[in-house]
Amino acid sequence: MAFGFGKGSNVVSDNPPTAAxxxxxxxxxxxxxxxxxxYDGYDPENPGAVGGRKMSRIDKNIDSDTDSSTSVGxxxxxxxxxxxxYRTCSWPKTAALLFSEYICLAIMSFPYSxxxxxxxxGLILTVVVAALVLYxxxxxxEFCLRHPEVKDVCDIGQMxxxxxxxxxxxxxxxxxxxxxxxxxxxxxxxxxxxxTITNHSVCTIGFSAIxxxxxxxxxxxxxxxxxxxxxxxxxxxxxxxxxxxTIFAAIEPHPYGYDPVKLGEPLVLVVPAAGTTFVAGMNAFxxxxxxxxxxxxxxxxxxxxxxxxxxxxxxxxVTIAEVxxxxxxxAIVYDYTGTQYNVAPAFGSLGNEVYKKVSFxxxxxxxxxxxxxxASVSARFVYFRIFAGTRHxxxxxxxxxxxxxxxxxxxWLFAFIIAEVIPFFSDLLSLMSSLFDSFFGFIFxxxxxxxxxxxxxxxxxxxxRGIRGMTGYVFNIxxxxxxxxxxxxxxxxSVESIIQGYAASSFGGPFSCAxxxx
Numbered sequence: 211m212a213f214g215f216g217k218g219s220n221v222v223s224d225n226p227p228t229a230a231x232x233x234x235x236x237x238x239x240x241x242x243x244x245x246x247x248x249y250d251g252y253d254p255e256n257p258g259a260v261g262g263r264k265m266s267r268i269d270k271n272i273d274s275d276t277d278s279s280t281s282v283g284x285x286x287x288x289x290x291x292x293x294x295x296y297r298t299c300s301w302p303k304t305a306a307l308l309f310s311e312y313i314c315l316a317i318m319s320f321p322y323s324x325x326x327x328x329x330x331x332g333l334i335l336t337v338v339v340a341a342l343v344l345y346x347x348x349x350x351x352e353f354c355l356r357h358p359e360v361k362d363v364c365d366i367g368q369m370x371x372x373x374x375x376x377x378x379x380x381x382x383x384x385x386x387x388x389x390x391x392x393x394x395x396x397x398x399x400x401x402x403x404x405x406t407i408t409n410h411s412v413c414t415i416g417f418s419a420i421x422x423x424x425x426x427x428x429x430x431x432x433x434x435x436x437x438x439x440x441x442x443x444x445x446x447x448x449x450x451x452x453x454x455x456t457i458f459a460a461i462e463p464h465p466y467g468y469d470p471v472k473l474g475e476p477l478v479l480v481v482p483a484a485g486t487t488f489v490a491g492m493n494a495f496x497x498x499x500x501x502x503x504x505x506x507x508x509x510x511x512x513x514x515x516x517x518x519x520x521x522x523x524x525x526x527x528v529t530i531a532e533v534x535x536x537x538x539x540x541a542i543v544y545d546y547t548g549t550q551y552n553v554a555p556a557f558g559s560l561g562n563e564v565y566k567k568v569s570f571x572x573x574x575x576x577x578x579x580x581x582x583x584x585a586s587v588s589a590r591f592v593y594f595r596i597f598a599g600t601r602h603x604x605x606x607x608x609x610x611x612x613x614x615x616x617x618x619x620x621x622w623l624f625a626f627i628i629a630e631v632i633p634f635f636s637d638l639l640s641l642m643s644s645l646f647d648s649f650f651g652f653i654f655x656x657x658x659x660x661x662x663x664x665x666x667x668x669x670x671x672x673x674x675r676g677i678r679g680m681t682g683y684v685f686n687i688x689x690x691x692x693x694x695x696x697x698x699x700x701x702x703x704s705v706e707s708i709i710q711g712y713a714a715s716s717f718g719g720p721f722s723c724a725x726x727x728x
Contacts, residue, residue: 282358282518292604296433299514303438305524307511308504310441311583312532313448314576315399316501318455318555320540325552326494328481329544333537335498340533343502344525346655346689350505351521353658354512362510362591363650370657381649385591388506388646389584393625395639396581397422398726401629403577405727406557407567413723415630422626425578429585429618434514437586444579451572452539455557458565459543465551466561476548483549489710492703493640496696497554500643502532503651510587558728566728581625589617633717637708644700652693656686 286297299307324332354360357369367381368374400421401414431437459465465476482491512518544552547559557573560566593614597603602610632638663671663682672683711717718724 282516285358286516289604293606294432294604296514297516298433298435299438299511300516301520301523303435304511304515304521305527306438306442306445307434307507307583308524308528309445309531310448310576310579311504311507312502312528313445313535314501314580315448315555315573316497317448317452317536317539318543318557319497319501320536321543321547321556321559322552322554323494323497324540324544325479325549326482326486326490328479328483329541330480331482332494332498333541335495336537336540337533339499339502340529340536342689342692343505343651344529346652347505347508347525348522349655349659349662350508351512351518351525353662354509354521355518356662358518360509361513361594362587363506363508363654364591366509366654366658370654370661382591384646384649385506386588388642388650389588390621390625391628391639391642392584393425393581393621394629396425396577397626397629400425400577400581402726402728403570403574405725406570410725410727414726415721415723418626418629421578422622425581425585426618426622428578428582429589429622430615431586432590432614434511434586437583440575440579441583444575447572447574448576449535451569451576452535454565454572455560455569456539456542458560458562458569459546459556462560462562462565464561465547465559466553466566467551468561473550476546476551478545479549489703489706492699493707496640496644496700496703499651499696500640500647501536503643503647505655506646506650507583507587510590553728555728570728585618585621585625588621589614592617630722631720633719633722634708634711637704637711640707641701641704644696644704648693648696648700652689652696656688656690656693659686659689 282297286295289295289297320332320336327335350366353366357365360366360369362385364378364381364385368378371377397418401417404412404417404420405414428440431440467473508521512521515521543556543559547556551559553559557566557570560569594603596613597610601607602613659682663675663679667674667679672679675682718726
């Protein structure tokens, strides 16, 4: 194993230890170096270390090129002779991955969220959540610059919580569950599309299996650099899809289900309607938040960048596009469909059947690719732990590719089963997001900021840095509290929604053939 699946160091210190002495990497039979990105593999004398570095430390130095043992330059040098190279992503390719992660089907739930929250609060919350995620993403980036040996968020989880083994395991469980449930969600949504476009020509279980199989094949590329090309196409077609849906909503005479006698003309509310429940409002707010929260993948993306210092370019490009696209699509579609005729995803609000099928069809690439992206992140996490320090990391071997395919197959099998077994899957996804995104979206990064500043300026960093130190300290405490709000109120709202769904008999059974089309 790479490093004992997160065995923690007993050394707890916020001060960086003496720099490790770089040693020559042993060569494999095919000439490739052992390990990935400077990893020497598991060290039995220091189970909490990777490449000789303590997993409990929080370094001061953010110049990744100055540490000879694990710097980005050293990692690229070590894999220079490998057939499969990982540090190959430019910032545009990283931007493509981020675009494919964020510019997705969830955009089409913004009109519904605005109909519950009211247009003004909805737009304000869109900007506020985007700003918070931008800020915390910068914290993730700074942490990864200080620690170029970090491969994924699980490494960070262990480092943040003093190198403890339980922290690595807890983060790993949340990480894998979060990713697998997102894969399952895309099996379900893919079946929803196929049911919609074919008028339920095949059992829904069959459609889910078809989507899972196609997604498995598309998941096979082993580097993010290769996936970035698919991600670019995914983001482009998603943009076309939501653009068409927005235009169709504006030009069609009436939304789906239009009944001027019983329901009246489409009603647009600037503020929430009187009597809006806490559960409804919280779920609408969480829906907006979950669309933006994606920091869980950022460490994995940065770990394959040629120049991690360029990451903010990708981050700013995606954030600006998100705010503009989410706000415009949400507001315009809501304006034409109103509170009474709004459903999620908003394709179901289109009254013209052709409009609905055409606009929904352009969403196919993202229905496949986003699940593929999270499957790749999970498979990467497992594969690197199993094969770090072996020739299977950097060379095309039968064992390496068979293992990679097997790991992916297991993730998609579980995703398919989860999607079919759980009758309240969408609500369960909200529940899992409340439990996990509270950590991966806010709590982790508030703690990371506090620990980094303590390492830089000492225990009283908020005092010695003046107003800047105090502001940063208070703001990141607030971020941690926001995470706890998601964990508590978000979980309560999700559970209550599940209870209400059962009371209304709105859930189907497991492995149901019934259509779930829009």
